[in-house]
Amino acid sequence: MIHYLFNAYIGKNMIEGGLTKVENEGQMGEDFAKEFNVEPSQMKLAGYFEAIGSLFLLASFLGKSFTRIGSLMISSVLGVAIFKHLKAGHGYEGSKNALKFFSLSLLSFIETFKKK
Numbered sequence: 365m366i367h368y369l370f371n372a373y374i375g376k377n378m379i380e381g382g383l384t385k386v387e388n389e390g391q392m393g394e395d396f397a398k399e400f401n402v403e404p405s406q407m408k409l410a411g412y413f414e415a416i417g418s419l420f421l422l423a424s425f426l427g428k429s430f431t432r433i434g435s436l437m438i439s440s441v442l443g444v445a446i447f448k449h450l451k452a453g454h455g456y457e458g459s460k461n462a463l464k465f466f467s468l469s470l471l472s473f474i475e476t477f478k479k480k
Contacts, residue, residue: 367475368425371434374468375421378414378438385411400448414441421472428476435473442466 385407402410417437424431442462449459456463 367431367472370468371421371424371431371472374438374465374472375418375424375434378421378465379418382411382414382416382418382441386415387411400452402448410441410444413437417441421469424472431472431476435469435476438469439466439473442469 388404388408388411414437417434420430420434420437422434424434442465445462446459446466449455449462452458
């Protein structure tokens with residue numbers, strides 16, 4: 365039960381960021397593209413990946429496969445985000461949130477391989 369709540373926490377927090385990237389409108393989209401040297405279409409793709417991965421984590425009560433797919437999708441997006449933050453010179457403080465959710469997602473993925 366706790367594992368599902370853990371996945372729901374990750375999914376809830378990540379879906380908001382994914383949908384923001386998908387909307388990609390106005391000042392946030394331009395600033396993001398300039399700061400991280402990312403095309404708007406790439407940002408939208410990352411947003412879709414993040415949002416869909418979040419939905420898989422929210423549906424993780426249906427089976428381990430949902431957790432694995434969702435964790436891999438979110439971890440791939442967050443891995444690139446961590447790299448981009450570090451490359452942009454933001455250091456640990458700039459990438460702290462991405463590092464936190466990357467770690468949580470990775471723990472969730474690893475948990476699916478434990479025997480009960």
